[in-house]
Amino acid sequence: MTTANPDFLKLQNNYLFADIARKVAAYKAAHPAQRVISLGIGDVTRPLPPAILAALHRAVEDMGEAALFRGYGPEQGYDFLRHRIIECDYATRGVRLGADEVFVSDGAKSDIGNFQELFAPNSRVAVTDPVYPVYVDSNAMAGRAGNLRGTVWDGIIYLPSTPDNDFVPEFPAVRPDIIYLCYPNNPTGAVLSRAALQAWVDYARRQNSVILYDSAYEAFITDPDVPHSIYELDGAQEVAVEFRSFSKTAGFTGLRCAYTVVPKALQISDGEGGKVSLNALWNRRQCTKYNGCPYIVQRAAEAVYSPQGQVEIKTIIAAYQKNAAQLRSAVSGMGLTVYGGLNAPYLWVSVPQGSDSWVFFDTLLQESALICTPGAGFGAAGEGYVRLTAFGAPQDTAEAIERLRRVC
Numbered sequence: 001m002t003t004a005n006p007d008f009l010k011l012q013n014n015y016l017f018a019d020i021a022r023k024v025a026a027y028k029a030a031h032p033a034q035r036v037i038s039l040g041i042g043d044v045t046r047p048l049p050p051a052i053l054a055a056l057h058r059a060v061e062d063m064g065e066a067a068l069f070r071g072y073g074p075e076q077g078y079d080f081l082r083h084r085i086i087e088c089d090y091a092t093r094g095v096r097l098g099a100d101e102v103f104v105s106d107g108a109k110s111d112i113g114n115f116q117e118l119f120a121p122n123s124r125v126a127v128t129d130p131v132y133p134v135y136v137d138s139n140a141m142a143g144r145a146g147n148l149r150g151t152v153w154d155g156i157i158y159l160p161s162t163p164d165n166d167f168v169p170e171f172p173a174v175r176p177d178i179i180y181l182c183y184p185n186n187p188t189g190a191v192l193s194r195a196a197l198q199a200w201v202d203y204a205r206r207q208n209s210v211i212l213y214d215s216a217y218e219a220f221i222t223d224p225d226v227p228h229s230i231y232e233l234d235g236a237q238e239v240a241v242e243f244r245s246f247s248k249t250a251g252f253t254g255l256r257c258a259y260t261v262v263p264k265a266l267q268i269s270d271g272e273g274g275k276v277s278l279n280a281l282w283n284r285r286q287c288t289k290y291n292g293c294p295y296i297v298q299r300a301a302e303a304v305y306s307p308q309g310q311v312e313i314k315t316i317i318a319a320y321q322k323n324a325a326q327l328r329s330a331v332s333g334m335g336l337t338v339y340g341g342l343n344a345p346y347l348w349v350s351v352p353q354g355s356d357s358w359v360f361f362d363t364l365l366q367e368s369a370l371i372c373t374p375g376a377g378f379g380a381a382g383e384g385y386v387r388l389t390a391f392g393a394p395q396d397t398a399e400a401i402e403r404l405r406r407v408c
């Protein structure tokens, strides 16, 4: 009989969201008249704005015209989009990159999950704790995480990010080959200052490590001291890959478009005393396993950079930011300690004394029909917190705040 990959069998089922769904279903069955509001939603709720929709429609029409029809596109993405990315997301911030250092894709999740394939199987991986689970699980699938002991993988280096270190992870005792950093952070909403991120870049240069930098929530940054791209820091092009997404920036969670920047300056060991370019390896990987993001979707992404597109997406982000600000001030007014929510759509809330992540989740569900995400689901250092998100409709956020006031 054919045997399953043992590394897949070591994975825990996605108990966090499954457990939440099960508890919410039971609550709804017991309280059919009660409207449940989710503050756990990690997805956008606003529809695509007009400029993007119009570009999508035009591109659909192109596909029906012989002269404009497109078949297989370049695996790396169309130049019309790659050039806009370089001009608008990087050149404006003083970062010099070539279009051939940008790889357009159908999502940051797939790129982040796939990128680890380029590294040797015995590479040591460091992640922050709490963590976006894709970094850990994709390495576990590749046999790089060791064994799961409770909720902790014994082959992964965890870097606690808590109020004790102001959510700035400390350098590990053991040298990692690969370091996953995510700022603005999911789930804590924390950001790194320019100086703190520079320190990580310098560390990676000293240690010859690679940073995989996930900036899916870059559009939510408001603080001028917070870099939007890791390449704003000196030397970062020699050590860092950056993942960006149109999902949360422009409402593309359903449409699917993202991009990964792999600078040509980034070289790693070939294991035989020489060096190899990660850009060349990623290009090779994408050309073999990927056939490109759809033309119509890339045209829609291009429209994000048009003057009208920029105004429209900024209006949407501002509405989410307003939700975050209102939630933050209401929750701290209730005497709970709250982190994040200033440069991110996520708020990280300390549960009341005597409670824990899941107990507080149950309290909010049972007493106010609110859904949050228990922090313990994001890692051991997430115990004692819940994550609230600002992606809901404004009227739902306002009602959620009223309900929170009644229980907290």
Ligand code: PLP
Residues within 6 Å of the ligand: 042, 106, 107, 108, 109, 110, 132, 182, 186, 214, 216, 244, 245, 246, 247, 253, 257, 258
């Ligand atoms: N990175 C982080 C930190 C996320 O939270 C998410 C989605 O929730 C993603 C990446 C996935 O982005 P995409 O929709 O482009 O796959």
